[in-house]
Amino acid sequence: MTEPLFLKPYFNPKIWGGRKLKTEYGFDIPDGKIGEAWIISGHPHGPATIENGPLKGKTLREAWHEDPAYFGPQHSQEFPLLVKILDAEASLSVQVHPDDAYAAAHEAKGELGKTECWYILQADPGSYLIYGHHAKTREQLKDMIEAGDWEHLLRKYPVKTGDFVYVPSGTIHALNKGIVALETQQSSDTTYRLYDYDRTDDQGHKRELHIKQSLDVTTVPFQDPKLDITKQQVPGGQITTFVKPPLSPHFAVYRLDVDGTMPFTQQAPYTNVTVLEGEGTFTADGQDYPIKTGDSFLIPNQIKAWQFTGKLAIVTSTPGADA
CATH class of the missing domain: 2.60.120.10 (Jelly Rolls)
Structure with a gap:
């Protein structure tokens, strides 16, 4: 495991x-x-x-x-x-x-x-x-x-x-x-x-x-990047997509607002996780891990499915194709 x-x-x-x-x-x-x-x-x-x-x-x-x-x-x-x-x-x-x-x-x-x-x-x-x-x-x-x-x-x-x-x-x-x-x-x-x-x-x-x-x-002249920030209601809460390839070739960044249980399947080689607010549980391979404000962890490639449970605000990131 x-x-x-x-x-x-x-x-x-x-x-x-x-x-x-x-x-x-x-x-x-x-x-x-x-x-x-x-x-x-x-x-x-x-x-x-x-x-x-x-x-x-x-x-x-x-x-x-x-x-x-x-x-x-x-x-x-x-x-x-x-x-x-x-x-x-x-x-x-x-x-x-x-x-x-x-x-x-x-x-x-x-x-x-x-x-x-x-x-x-x-x-x-x-x-x-x-x-x-x-x-x-x-x-x-x-x-x-x-x-x-x-x-x-x-x-x-x-x-x-x-x-x-x-x-x-x-x-x-x-x-x-x-x-x-x-x-x-x-x-x-x-x-x-x-x-x-x-x-x-x-x-x-x-x-x-x-x-x-x-x-x-320095880039001259300066132009504001054209972001496409989206919010999606999913089982267990809401996912906000801030940026992802191809606009951002190096990384994708998301906010998860968990209220209940939010399941995931692997979409990237690994996922970086930081808990901004709240307490709850990260579950993978039948094992529960308590998580709280300030915790950061990496979900490695061997974990193919997981879930967050509780009332939590989380930011995650994944590497771009060039990484």
């Missing part, structure tokens, strides 16, 4: 982080400003650790390389997705990510580009993102950056709890203060900072900016 792989996150301190990962989701986080919980991660900079079953104690990255049967037919060199919860106590830097081709040419071997998306878990009243820009040409983009004309360059995008935002590589963006988000992304730790509000760390140092790379990879 194959069990789901329950995961212990890797916690990442950030200058903009806070303490909500502990107070809201029950994580045992280190002291200080903790900005990110890498809850489903095979990235070498912060792999999650398997907490149960025969793979207990291995990182997800180790399991990907050493126990391939858990993930089905593998196409990628590394585990392709990374799921985080971000606590923006202060605003993140204004940044942009490369696509796969630029990352392969300019970053460490094996590093992917980064297309990502956010499901907004909490947003203070009046919250907004930086999402996109107003430059019409690359020359105008360069001129506005060099002039520091951030007010006219950067596009403000209001958000509220429950919103979903898709951020393709090449999109200038930033989470701003007062937002907690679940992020599903390609497994990449490459970020090009364009602007960081001239702030300094505890030693009085400004963080590094990456103006040339940002100019290289």
Whole structure:
């Protein structure tokens, strides 16, 4: 019998982080400003650790390389997705990510580009993102950056709890203060900072900016992705489809609102699961596993059918065909 792989996150301190990962989701986080919980991660900079079953104690990255049967037919060199919860106590830097081709040419071997998306878990009243820009040409983009004309360059995008935002590589963006988000992304730790509000760390140092790379990879002009978010009533609740291939080639992301028992059959090589709210049970191969707010686990390839029971809000993701 194959069990789901329950995961212990890797916690990442950030200058903009806070303490909500502990107070809201029950994580045992280190002291200080903790900005990110890498809850489903095979990235070498912060792999999650398997907490149960025969793979207990291995990182997800180790399991990907050493126990391939858990993930089905593998196409990628590394585990392709990374799921985080971000606590923006202060605003993140204004940044942009490369696509796969630029990352392969300019970053460490094996590093992917980064297309990502956010499901907004909490947003203070009046919250907004930086999402996109107003430059019409690359020359105008360069001129506005060099002039520091951030007010006219950067596009403000209001958000509220429950919103979903898709951020393709090449999109200038930033989470701003007062937002907690679940992020599903390609497994990449490459970020090009364009602007960081001239702030300094505890030693009085400004963080590094990456103006040339940002100019290289930013999509000009910016266009909003055309999403097709759908809701479907199913036995045991509702499934919201946020994004999936072909619009999003790297991943599909869903929200499950479970009220009763919601059955599933396998549709992907494996499925990533994060419980946002509630308590209940995950059942597979006749075995029940209690689940609660803050739990993350991977349903491996050997599990062909399963069900969720209880009153639960869950976000799941599956890899795209390129992964």
